[in-house]
Amino acid sequence: MPKLIKLTGPRAAAWANDRFTVVADDQALPAGGVILSLARFQAEGDALLSEGREVGVVLQSDEAVEALAYDLPRLAVVALAFPKFRDGRAFTSARLLRERLGYGGEIRAVGDVLQEQAQFMVRCGFDAFEPADGSTPEAWVRAAFRFRHVYQRSADGRRPAFEERAHGV
Amino acid sequence: MYQYDAIDREFLTDRANEFRHQLARRLSGELTEDQFKPLRLMNGLYLQLHAYMLRVAIPYGTLNPRQLRRLAWIARTYDKGYGHFTTRTNLQFHWIKLKDAPDILDALAEVDLHAIQTSGNCIRNTTADPRAGATAEEIDDPRVWAEVIRQWSTLHPEFSFLPRKFKIAITAAAKDRTAAKLHDIGLMLRRSRDGALGFEVIVGGGMGRTPHVGPTIKEHLPVGRLLSYLEAVLRVYNRHGRRDNIYKARIKILVAALGAEEFGRQVEEEWAKIDAAQVDLPDVELARIRGFFAPPAFDVLPRVSAAFEEAKSQDADFARFARNNVQPHKQAGYAIVDVSLKRPGDTPGDATAEQMEVVADLAERYGFGDIRITHEQNLVLPHIRLDDLPVVHAALQAAGLATANINLVSDIIACPGLDYCALANARAIPIAQSIAERFAEPDRAEAVGELKIKISGCINACGHHHVGHIGILGVDKKGEEFYQLTLGGSGAEDAEVGKMLGPALPAGRVAEAVDQLVEVYLRERQEGERFLDTFRRAGVAPFKEAVYAEAD
Numbered sequence A: 001m002p003k004l005i006k007l008t009g010p011r012a013a014a015w016a017n018d019r020f021t022v023v024a025d026d027q028a029l030p031a032g033g034v035i036l037s038l039a040r041f042q043a044e045g046d047a048l049l050s051e052g053r054e055v056g057v058v059l060q061s062d063e064a065v066e067a068l069a070y071d072l073p074r075l076a077v078v079a080l081a082f083p084k085f086r087d088g089r090a091f092t093s094a095r096l097l098r099e100r101l102g103y104g105g106e107i108r109a110v111g112d113v114l115q116e117q118a119q120f121m122v123r124c125g126f127d128a129f130e131p132a133d134g135s136t137p138e139a140w141v142r143a144a145f146r147f148r149h150v151y152q153r154s155a156d157g158r159r160p161a162f163e164e165r166a167h168g169v
Numbered sequence B: 001m002y003q004y005d006a007i008d009r010e011f012l013t014d015r016a017n018e019f020r021h022q023l024a025r026r027l028s029g030e031l032t033e034d035q036f037k038p039l040r041l042m043n044g045l046y047l048q049l050h051a052y053m054l055r056v057a058i059p060y061g062t063l064n065p066r067q068l069r070r071l072a073w074i075a076r077t078y079d080k081g082y083g084h085f086t087t088r089t090n091l092q093f094h095w096i097k098l099k100d101a102p103d104i105l106d107a108l109a110e111v112d113l114h115a116i117q118t119s120g121n122c123i124r125n126t127t128a129d130p131r132a133g134a135t136a137e138e139i140d141d142p143r144v145w146a147e148v149i150r151q152w153s154t155l156h157p158e159f160s161f162l163p164r165k166f167k168i169a170i171t172a173a174a175k176d177r178t179a180a181k182l183h184d185i186g187l188m189l190r191r192s193r194d195g196a197l198g199f200e201v202i203v204g205g206g207m208g209r210t211p212h213v214g215p216t217i218k219e220h221l222p223v224g225r226l227l228s229y230l231e232a233v234l235r236v237y238n239r240h241g242r243r244d245n246i247y248k249a250r251i252k253i254l255v256a257a258l259g260a261e262e263f264g265r266q267v268e269e270e271w272a273k274i275d276a277a278q279v280d281l282p283d284v285e286l287a288r289i290r291g292f293f294a295p296p297a298f299d300v301l302p303r304v305s306a307a308f309e310e311a312k313s314q315d316a317d318f319a320r321f322a323r324n325n326v327q328p329h330k331q332a333g334y335a336i337v338d339v340s341l342k343r344p345g346d347t348p349g350d351a352t353a354e355q356m357e358v359v360a361d362l363a364e365r366y367g368f369g370d371i372r373i374t375h376e377q378n379l380v381l382p383h384i385r386l387d388d389l390p391v392v393h394a395a396l397q398a399a400g401l402a403t404a405n406i407n408l409v410s411d412i413i414a415c416p417g418l419d420y421c422a423l424a425n426a427r428a429i430p431i432a433q434s435i436a437e438r439f440a441e442p443d444r445a446e447a448v449g450e451l452k453i454k455i456s457g458c459i460n461a462c463g464h465h466h467v468g469h470i471g472i473l474g475v476d477k478k479g480e481e482f483y484q485l486t487l488g489g490s491g492a493e494d495a496e497v498g499k500m501l502g503p504a505l506p507a508g509r510v511a512e513a514v515d516q517l518v519e520v521y522l523r524e525r526q527e528g529e530r531f532l533d534t535f536r537r538a539g540v541a542p543f544k545e546a547v548y549a550e551a552d
Helices: A038-050 A089-100 A115-124 A137-144 A161-166 B006-027 B033-042 B065-078 B098-110 B142-153 B223-240 B251-258 B260-273 B283-291 B306-314 B316-325 B353-366 B386-398 B429-438 B442-448 B507-524 B531-538 B541-548
Strands: A004-009 A012-016 A020-022 A033-037 A055-059 A077-082 A106-111 B045-047 B052-056 B082-085 B091-096 B168-171 B185-191 B197-203 B216-222 B326-328 B334-339 B350-352 B371-373 B379-385 B453-456 B470-477 B480-487
Touching: A012 A137, A033 A038, A033 A077, A038 A055, A055 A106, A077 A089, A089 A106, A089 A115, A089 B223, A115 A137, A115 B033, A161 B006, A161 B283, B006 B033, B006 B098, B033 B045, B052 B098, B065 B082, B065 B091, B065 B098, B065 B353, B082 B353, B091 B098, B142 B168, B142 B185, B142 B223, B142 B283, B185 B223, B197 B223, B197 B260, B216 B223, B216 B260, B223 B251, B223 B260, B251 B260, B306 B316, B306 B386, B316 B326, B316 B334, B316 B386, B316 B442, B334 B386, B350 B353, B353 B371, B353 B379, B353 B386, B379 B386, B429 B453, B429 B507, B442 B507, B470 B507, B480 B507, B507 B531, B507 B541, B531 B541
Parallel strands: A020 A033, A033 A055, A055 A077, A077 A106, B168 B185, B453 B470
Antiparallel strands: A004 A012, B045 B052, B052 B091, B082 B091, B082 B350, B185 B197, B197 B216, B326 B334, B334 B379, B371 B379, B470 B480
């Protein structure tokens, strides 16, 4: 099972205990926090939340984040799947979760997650990662924050180059 | 020209260091070739048939002399002494050693150059009219907007893993020199009736296996809203573009499947939800960027130059050069000079290190330090005094750079083809050479007039054959190279995809067939008609007959 890296502050990350179990649609529910597919969440989510469980949803790259819009305040985790590292749909999903839907919980990158995507993921609002390439938190931070400047606003709140210039930095 | 500041420079340094680190991980075995491949591709490094190829980005085809000299130095130090200018107005080195790549990236970064986004499924180098800032035809300077897009698209966090590569072109003149309608996005600057500056936005053009002339999805996008609108287009594409089939992944397939109207509606819907104030550049930044593209300090000169007129009457070669390679400038007493990289017998788009240095010197001495690359694989010195044209011509001539064939039959676009490229089915360069040699007699070429021949070594269409007045596509027939001819294509404002002429021809027949097509044109043409016009009027029949008559 891949280990979980979480951002712990500005330019910092660490191994994290994973309180959640990813549960397949045909699998019995274990105790504790669970991450369900969108379909299973829609069927069973209410019941589980009323038990007082922590619940997350994993969205496949072809599933629209808008489907979760009204449930977001109740979700502890939204996991976004990268079936292949080349499939970049989850970058849009993450930005929409943060910037349009106002989601403040954990956004976790799962699947074909490589440190080469780290900077893009962090910029789009991901804050938890299950790297598939054996990356350590140190390597992840180095890759994610290698660039001292960025050219556009995104979900991470970094100041883009044009703002740095306007403020004479 | 745009000047990099400390922010831009630190960015390039960080990028070069990142690649050095990645290469070290590859060489130590920490990364497999499979894992490394996407990383090197993100830095423009391809593995070709014989060696690595490094594609250097030249944003909107603009270089200063220091940069061009550095490219010459790299060609000499790390390659075989030459480079290849591409249809994306970039420069490729074809004989690179992997271990040298980090040093080359460092050398590029020192002169504000890089290889970012010259490959991969991201927003590639944005191209612009090579006569920007020099032609009287334009209503605004497209470089301003190309620079805005360069910055916005650089390592864009959301759009670096699109379904497929993404190319944008910008023009501000009625005469389109960028093939804007054949791009993923073509932007044509226009003024509305009330004088407001805006873009006509064309989406979903492209070449490759399924050529499309792009439809217009927005007639007038106010210029200040450019980035938020682009973000909406890219987001709709990133979410809904196909990812199941590499050949159906370009935005043109999505636009064609949805219909331009529905695609445009989805973009509008997304655009309305975007917090535009977060995306569109503030006016002060637009003004800052615009400031870099102020006209150089032109002298006040008479419209007519005695030295220029004198040289034309004295020197037939110069007169020919003036007719074909010298274009009017917006400033009296100046001209735009096209430098042809299509000397018959040479590889289209190739320039030696020495030639690059000659052009750099001329730009520095006579041309305000400004050099452009065209998508037709030539160079441009955009601001030359008419008085200086004879000396500039002489220097170009001495360097083999004064071929007076711009837009003529030997001004051919050709992809690297099977001589270099791992994807190609057939060679393109020798075909271009054989055609250029057949029309090497300059009087005849001039009598034929504008004729755009474009050659691709495979269906990916890097040589833009679909939009050649005569297009030539290399195909493989049972291990033999054959060539499919198309006629009537255009990449200009009258964009059209060419129509197939008939069965593919063997390599040895291609130059002859072009000659036969030209003879039909010369016979059929009416006053003022180009080859393309005659074809459009007369239709394919007489051309087809000339090429295939013997076989019947």
